[in-house]
Amino acid sequence: MAKERSHKAQIVIDRLGKKLNRQIVGSLVACVHCGNCTDACHYVLANPGDPTYAPAYKADKIRSIFKRHYDWTGRIFPWWVHAKSLYTDEDLEELKDIVFGKCTNCRRCTINCPMGVDLATFNRMARGLLVSVGVMPEGVAVVSKDQWEIGNQMGVLKEDYVDTLEWLTEEMQMEYPESPGIPIDTVNADVVYSINPREVKYDPRTISDAAMIFNAAGENWTMPSEDWDMTNFGLFSGDDDLGGSVARRLYEKVVELKGKKLVISECGHGYRSTRCEGPNWAQHDVSFPMESSVITMINYIKEGKIKVDKSKNTEKMTFHDSCNNARSCGLFEEPRELLNMVCENFQEMYPNRSENYCCTGGGGAMSMSEYTPQRLVSAKVKADQLKATGAKYVVTSCHNCVDGLTDLIKHYKLDMKVTQLVNLVANALVIDKPVEGPAEEVPTPAEVTPVAAEAGSLQGYKILVADDEPDFVTFVSTVLEDNGAEVVMAYDGNQALEMARKEKPDLMTLDITMPGKSGIEVFEILRNDDELARIPVCIMTGKPELRKLIYDRAVRPPEGYVDKPIDEESIILNIRRILELAKSKGK
Amino acid sequence: MFDLEFARGTLHDVALAVMMIVYFIRLYWLTRFKAGKERQAPTGIGDTNSRKGYIYSWGNVGMPWAMESTRTKLFLYFQFVIFHLGVTAAILLMFSISFYFKDSPLPPQLALTFKIIIGAAFVVGVLRIIRRIGSKYVRAISSPDDHFSLWLLTAWFLFGYLAANNNIAAGEWKSFTFFIMGSFFLIYVPFSKISHYLYYPFTRYYLGKSLGRRGVFPIKRFQ
Numbered sequence: 001m002a003k004e005r006s007h008k009a010q011i012v013i014d015r016l017g018k019k020l021n022r023q024i025v026g027s028l029v030a031c032v033h034c035g036n037c038t039d040a041c042h043y044v045l046a047n048p049g050d051p052t053y054a055p056a057y058k059a060d061k062i063r064s065i066f067k068r069h070y071d072w073t074g075r076i077f078p079w080w081v082h083a084k085s086l087y088t089d090e091d092l093e094e095l096k097d098i099v100f101g102k103c104t105n106c107r108r109c110t111i112n113c114p115m116g117v118d119l120a121t122f123n124r125m126a127r128g129l130l131v132s133v134g135v136m137p138e139g140v141a142v143v144s145k146d147q148w149e150i151g152n153q154m155g156v157l158k159e160d161y162v163d164t165l166e167w168l169t170e171e172m173q174m175e176y177p178e179s180p181g182i183p184i185d186t187v188n189a190d191v192v193y194s195i196n197p198r199e200v201k202y203d204p205r206t207i208s209d210a211a212m213i214f215n216a217a218g219e220n221w222t223m224p225s226e227d228w229d230m231t232n233f234g235l236f237s238g239d240d241d242l243g244g245s246v247a248r249r250l251y252e253k254v255v256e257l258k259g260k261k262l263v264i265s266e267c268g269h270g271y272r273s274t275r276c277e278g279p280n281w282a283q284h285d286v287s288f289p290m291e292s293s294v295i296t297m298i299n300y301i302k303e304g305k306i307k308v309d310k311s312k313n314t315e316k317m318t319f320h321d322s323c324n325n326a327r328s329c330g331l332f333e334e335p336r337e338l339l340n341m342v343c344e345n346f347q348e349m350y351p352n353r354s355e356n357y358c359c360t361g362g363g364g365a366m367s368m369s370e371y372t373p374q375r376l377v378s379a380k381v382k383a384d385q386l387k388a389t390g391a392k393y394v395v396t397s398c399h400n401c402v403d404g405l406t407d408l409i410k411h412y413k414l415d416m417k418v419t420q421l422v423n424l425v426a427n428a429l430v431i432d433k434p435v436e437g438p439a440e441e442v443p444t445p446a447e448v449t450p451v452a453a454e455a456g457s458l459q460g461y462k463i464l465v466a467d468d469e470p471d472f473v474t475f476v477s478t479v480l481e482d483n484g485a486e487v488v489m490a491y492d493g494n495q496a497l498e499m500a501r502k503e504k505p506d507l508m509t510l511d512i513t514m515p516g517k518s519g520i521e522v523f524e525i526l527r528n529d530d531e532l533a534r535i536p537v538c539i540m541t542g543k544p545e546l547r548k549l550i551y552d553r554a555v556r557p558p559e560g561y562v563d564k565p566i567d568e569e570s571i572i573l574n575i576r577r578i579l580e581l582a583k584s585k586g587k
Numbered sequence: 588m589f590d591l592e593f594a595r596g597t598l599h600d601v602a603l604a605v606m607m608i609v610y611f612i613r614l615y616w617l618t619r620f621k622a623g624k625e626r627q628a629p630t631g632i633g634d635t636n637s638r639k640g641y642i643y644s645w646g647n648v649g650m651p652w653a654m655e656s657t658r659t660k661l662f663l664y665f666q667f668v669i670f671h672l673g674v675t676a677a678i679l680l681m682f683s684i685s686f687y688f689k690d691s692p693l694p695p696q697l698a699l700t701f702k703i704i705i706g707a708a709f710v711v712g713v714l715r716i717i718r719r720i721g722s723k724y725v726r727a728i729s730s731p732d733d734h735f736s737l738w739l740l741t742a743w744f745l746f747g748y749l750a751a752n753n754n755i756a757a758g759e760w761k762s763f764t765f766f767i768m769g770s771f772f773l774i775y776v777p778f779s780k781i782s783h784y785l786y787y788p789f790t791r792y793y794l795g796k797s798l799g800r801r802g803v804f805p806i807k808r809f810q
Contacts, residue, residue: 330802
């Protein structure tokens with residue numbers, strides 16, 4: 001009797017046939033199981049003795065389905081070539097854990113395969129098939145939904161985005177009163193600058209640094225108020241429709257603004273998605289040039305539009321190549337060229353360029369919290385690689401890598417910080433125009449930080465920290481107190497509400513999963529309470545997949561939302577931004 | 588009827604014809620899938636392009652230094668070279684006997700050359716069998732086809748080594764077995780992993796073309 005197949009499994013098999021092209025079929029039939037790819041994978045190296053992490057093993061989980069349904073030997077003698085079909089939803093879940101949880105699509109095995117089998121490409125295809133039937137990690141679902149519905153992968157609302165840019169402009173103009181700040185929606189600009197939403201949420205300093213560089217170069221530039229996200233979760237989820245839609249929105253925005261060139265901020269997957277894959281997914285030929293901001297910055301220096309003083313960046317630095325930049329876009333010499341222009345002490349990392357190891361946060365891994373433990377185990381390879389350089393800073397041109405590296409540096413207790421080229425260029429900038437203020441005022445990287453490192457910047461504010469992890473409460477409280485804030489603490493939902501009523505804080509940080517009333521319930525009660533509704537809330541959670549539970553409420557969304565792990569700089573930055581925006585709105 | 592004459596004559600020709608026909612069908616099947624189109628503008632520093640990319644990619648087989656996976660495992664790489672030279676030599680041996688030396692032994696120097704290459708390939712075959720069974724990584728990815736193909740070729744090398752002189756007087760069974768196995772091999776190839784060389788030009792072409800256009804191939808390494 002024929003085995004019953006679930007509806008979802010049947011759809012996956014049917015859609016597989018439609019996804020196949022010559023490149024993918026070639027990769028599916030050509031593997032000879034030589035095992036040469038095994039040592040190329042960081043998951044294998046960090047899990048010695050476990051063959052289930054081997055690229056060919058993982059590839060065979062996808063290949064077996066293809067063989068069973070589309071390859072003649074597999075159709076007639078399935079057992080002979082390990083051909084196997086999908087039958088149940090459990091089979092789909094198992095496949096999900098492999099294609100999302102055991103591979104970052106870094107493509108290192110691809111360039112080490114003697115046959116030229118491109119596992120990353122058909123692994124992405126398998127992700128897309130699963131996503132098409134709703135089988136995916138929760139974080140992928142949330143982020144994809146945000147990018148479909150809100151237009152960016154972190155669900156940054158237009159109001160928050162524009163507020164942040166205006167706030168950054170005010171900050172810049174406080175220091176340099178005649179600075180043009182950040183131009184928004186300027187028509188006919190020579191450069192349209194697109195960013196990663198992470199910059200708005202966690203790292204606005206990269207935006208202000210870029211703005212400082214554009215302004216110092218006298219560039220006629222702008223940022224769009226909408227459709228500004230150059231990241232594309234379609235690359236990670238394998239959803240070509242999402243990929244095409246996101247890319248098209250950005251391309252059309254540039255055309256609408258009559259921009260002459262699109263400059264993409266430092267982000268590996270954003271660069272690859274926008275610059276390389278986007279036109280393919282969108283089936284859209286792009287009429288304007290696109291370049292990485294790394295190239296833009298090099299050109300400014302070479303053309304004498306900006307001057308830099310590399311003696312301002314004296315610490316020993318190494319460079320981490322993003323997989324998407326190096327292995328899929330050939331962007332590896334330019335970052336080094338720029339780095340050598342702006343820092344004195346560069347130490348190469350080995351292996352490097354297209355042979356570099358993944359930061360282990362790639363392929364959307366940072367949004368899949370269920371796989372965090374195995375991700376951090378696999379990060380040992382990268383940690384050892386970083387440690388061997390003896391550098392104090394690891395520089396990277398990718399926001400995803402910033403998060404992945406920061407996480408592993410913390411986990412493996414490395415004495416190292418992560419920074420990006422835009423930060424180093426801004427720091428090395430020699431500003432001799434009177435309007436821009438004296439160069440000496442630029443902080444050195446060792447002191448960096450950002451926007452908010454001035455002690456006492458939170459003086460006079462009372463902040464309630466609500467989280468059931470005592471260590472996290474202690475960490476956040478210490479950071480806030482060191483910056484002058486008065487802190488009150490709560491360790492469960494009920495206590496959080498009680499303290500909010502009693503202390504009337506200027507801001508509240510809120511964990512989502514807490515004993516007693518959950519953070520979601522607390523948030524809803526706060527918003528529906530006339531007296532408490534005015535308190536700005538910053539969600540701090542280690543479970544990004546629960547994000548939709550907050551944003552799906554029929555109440556005003558939180559003023560801030562950050563994922564754990566979070567570092568000191570991001571805490572201060574986000575808290576300050578929320579407080580200052582609240583103040584300017586007269587809350 | 589089922590003798591050496593038949594094995595190295597009719598059977599061999601039929602097997603060869605079957606292989607060719609199935610190969611053409613296989614290639615037709617592969618080319619029926621549409622090739623994905625790349626619309627992106629080139630990336631990289633401009634020192635390479637699609638053409639350089641696929642030429643490099645095709646040449647990869649002869650450049651053990653090009654990939655970390657071969658650079659760091661030179662012993663395996665040389666095994667690969669010897670094994671594939673062995674396959675080529677064994678096929679040439681079959682053709683030589685079938686078409687030129689049907690009724691006479693091979694010239695001693697030619698026979699010795701075949702013996703050295705095919706004998707070395709047999710040793711490599713044994714090492715590969717040990718690796719396929721002994722390495723838990725390789726074992727985990729091996730299907731019955733992988734094992735059978737390897738055993739088949741290794742045994743074929745053994746009989747190729749024994750039959751290389753084509754000295755029928757010293758024992759017909761060696762040549763007979765070599766030709767029977769060779770014919771089976773020709774028929775089995777298109778249905779097995781051994782047909783990988785049919786796909787090699789395609790996979791490496793498309794990967795090289797794409798990565799050349801994107802400035803990745805030829806791979807650059809900083810020592």
